[in-house]
Amino acid sequence: MIRSMKYGSVIVDLAAETGGNCEFTQKDQIVVENGVKIIGLTDLPSRMSGQSSALYSNNITKYLQLMINKNNQLECDLNDDVLKYSVITNAGNAVWQKMPPPAKVEKKTEAPAAHKK
Numbered sequence: 273m274i275r276s277m278k279y280g281s282v283i284v285d286l287a288a289e290t291g292g293n294c295e296f297t298q299k300d301q302i303v304v305e306n307g308v309k310i311i312g313l314t315d316l317p318s319r320m321s322g323q324s325s326a327l328y329s330n331n332i333t334k335y336l337q338l339m340i341n342k343n344n345q346l347e348c349d350l351n352d353d354v355l356k357y358s359v360i361t362n363a364g365n366a367v368w369q370k371m372p373p374p375a376k377v378e379k380k381t382e383a384p385a386a387h388k389k
Contacts, residue, residue, distance in 0.1 A: 273294075274294070274295075274296060274305055274306055274308050274310075275306055277306075277307075277308045278307075279306075279307035279308075280307060280308075280309075281307075281308045281309070282308070282309045282310075282311065283297075283308060283309070283310045283311065284311045284316070285297040285310060285311065285312050286316070288300070288311075288312035288313065288314050289314040292312055294310055296310050297310055297312040298310075298312050299312055299314060300312065300313060300314055300315075301313075335354065335358075338352055338354055338355055339355065348362050350362065350367060356369055357369055357370075357371045
């Protein structure tokens, strides 16, 4: 199966502790076989809290940066798509806008030209 995967693909084998679901999994190792990275780490749950905290703090930092103008003053640009739908009050006024529903995508009934015979 690995030989049919694209170069750069990644497998995270959650069963590495008990031998793994992939023939190339090595317990507590990261190996590369035929350009496919196989992660056989058995301590993934203990690694998740640090990763989650880093990602969350990065998101909050980027969000707060949207509210700071070039003079380092708090200023909410309500034309910004992120702030427009997440700010509830601004300058003593209720400004919250309900996000519009996602655009409907029409389903294609015929196969793309590349797959036609």
